[in-house]
Amino acid sequence: MVQIRLQDAGATRELGAALGRLLGPGDVLILRGELGAGKTTLAQGLARGLEVKATVTSPTFTLIQEHQGRLPFYHIDVYRLEGPAAALELGLDEYFYGQGVTAVEWGERLEGLLPPEYLDVYLAYDPAGGRLATFAARGPRYHCILEELRQIAGPGG
Template sequence: MTFVRIWLKDEMATRELGRVLGGLLEPGDVVILTGELGAGKTTLAQGLARGLEVKGRITSPSFTLIQEYEGRIPFFHVDVYRLEDPEAALELGLDEYFYGGGVTAVEWGRLLGEELLPPEYLEVSLEYGPEGGRYAVLTGRGARYVRILEELKKLAGPGA
């Protein structure tokens, strides 16, 4: 398991991280987004969508639970915050999205528990910074996601 910590000064920086990350993703990739309410999970997902060349407006799927978008790769944006029982995610067919032909981003993904998450994924935890802004802690769980983090470090340049 490898991680990278990135300072994000504002919403634009959060969206840009998502865009760059989205450009590195491939079909079948899963990104779990964690953090407190208002930490920027949807903003980061909007950036992911831009990196996947999705056109149009990306909104939080808080009430619809799953939104599907077409882009260079299909993008499945999921929010499990309102699920009372993590097992209900299986009834929604969430596991089919994990192993489908698109990129799946799951807001509040930790609520599913390890048994419902795929064995490998990229976790992006957004944390409030003491002086405003956010920290993004990206953790690669599996060889594919460790490689993505290594590529992200190369793109960020020295000091990343």
């Protein structure tokens, strides 16, 4: 587990961009945290790190937005998803097991539909101001990325 303090929205985007540069084909990130925690902001950074030129907005109503960068970037938000049947209809496996990078806001709600391995990203309001990001590798695939994040966090992360 790695924790990183994010002073402001710019820091969230910067961290997302640094993480985005580390990602490869088929990587999956689950973005957790309450409304306003910074999930979409982090995804905007991921897009920058993946060299997406288009503007990344919240896919809350469209559920899935596909962007083209150095890899395809699938930005998904399942906040408004109504039940397991609707989740199945999204055809998530196409994204999870494809050659792009997938980031899912509220992804923990997908439970059994999640791939066996993913990078868990939890964003929380920091009582001291800003946000606190907590990263955990779900499966050995993400151990390397977690180590890179540990370097970014520095001592105390």
